[in-house]
Amino acid sequence: MSNNTPSQSNSDDARNAYAEAFNESADPLAQYSTQFYELPDPFEYYIETVIYNKTNITRESTINEYRRTYRQWRNHMESKDRHPACPSPKHVSGFIAWRRDEHENSRRSIKSKLSRLIGAYEHWQSESVFPHPSDFNPFALARERTDLGSNSHKPFPDPSLSQLQSDFAEIQDVRSRGVIGTQLKEGIRRGEVCNLQLQDIHISHKELQEAYPELGTHPALEGREDAMYIPHDREGNKSSNPRLLPIDEELRWLLVQYLATRPQVDEPWVFLSETSFSQLGKKDVNEIWKDAFHPKYAETDQTRGLTSHFGRHWFSSHWRLEIGLERELIQYMRGDRVEPINEFPDAIDDYLHPNFDHVEQMYRNNIFKLDLSMRHFISS
Structure with missing residues (x-):
């Protein structure tokens, strides 16, 4: 017996069916994962080439927030045996659920983390040296299809x-x-x-x-x-x-x-x-x-x-x-x-x-x- 909303597996099955019908890949970045492990960290590359050069981001604490998000994302992807620069939407949905349910991040906090991840991904899309397709963004897709939680900060009752x-x-x-x-x-x-x-x-x-x-x-x-x-x-x-x-x-x-x-x-x-x-x-x-x-x-x-x-x-x-x-x-x-x-x-x-x-x-x-x-x- 289940009281869940329509399952993630059902939508994944449908997405795979669409990909097969139209001869498209449902996971286009998987093929690059192994090669990325042999290269410099693309998240650090984004920080050094973009974030440090943004005039509105000067505080080291703000840059550390980017690094914190990317560290959390790397930890998540490490358990999936996939390079963090090569996710599928399912990987991103899992990250959202992990931060929401285990760490009780607020909706606002999760949206901020996704924004940092999307920023790096969009930069890779714009760079000719990266293989990320311009018409596929797993972070943006997962943001649309995954419950980000709420912003309620009300505490539970505190009985002795x-x-x-x-x-x-x-x-x-x-x-x-x-x-x-x-x-x-x-x-x-x-x-x-x-x-x-x-x-x-x-x-x-x-x-x-x-x-x-x-x-x-x-x-x-x-x-x-x-x-x-x-x-x-x-x-x-x-x-x-x-x-x-x-x-x-x-x-x-x-x-x-x-x-x-x-x-x-x-x-x-x-x-x-x-x-x-x-x-x-x-x-x-x-x-x-x-x-x-x-x-x-x-x-x-x-x-x-x-x-x-x-x-x-x-x-x-x-x-x-x-x-x-x-x-x-x-x-x-x-x-x-x-x-x-x-x-x-x-x-x-x-x-x-x-x-x-x-x-x-x-x-x-x-x-x-x-x-x-x-x-x-x-x-x-």
């Missing part, structure tokens, strides 16, 4: 931990408690909740393992107990990297409660729709949050409405602001690319590869408590 515990205690439905608890405890998006499969979670509970033989069977969980695997490449997931996350005693209890009452249907998904017993949809997740926290935390003139994305904010704020955890470890737990905050990173940043072993004990010792009543704990 004790208030959140009190509000959570009012939720009676076991599925709602499982969904909301999972997002708060693991910082995962609503799409990742919908895509969570039984194979992705290991729970040390004999009766559940007998009832669900596929529980925790994903190869990434081999040798792990009470842990969750979040893939990055499952359709609808938006994180850049996969990650393994611990399941603490509270979340384990919430999941045991739900799975003990989950309809016994032949579906791989952890959380099911109450009406169709099929995969939970994104709109369903938002309705679960609204039912639990509105109207108390509905949108106001000062704050955003408390929705499923709040869980990711709460998770990130807990680890960074309350615990003071290193940025790289938070990026790992969020599924972000591990990248420095500074414009000019140290060389060591390229060699940081956090994993489950780096975070497990720290997580289990420091994850916030929802203060659940353990009187009803289902023993394993």
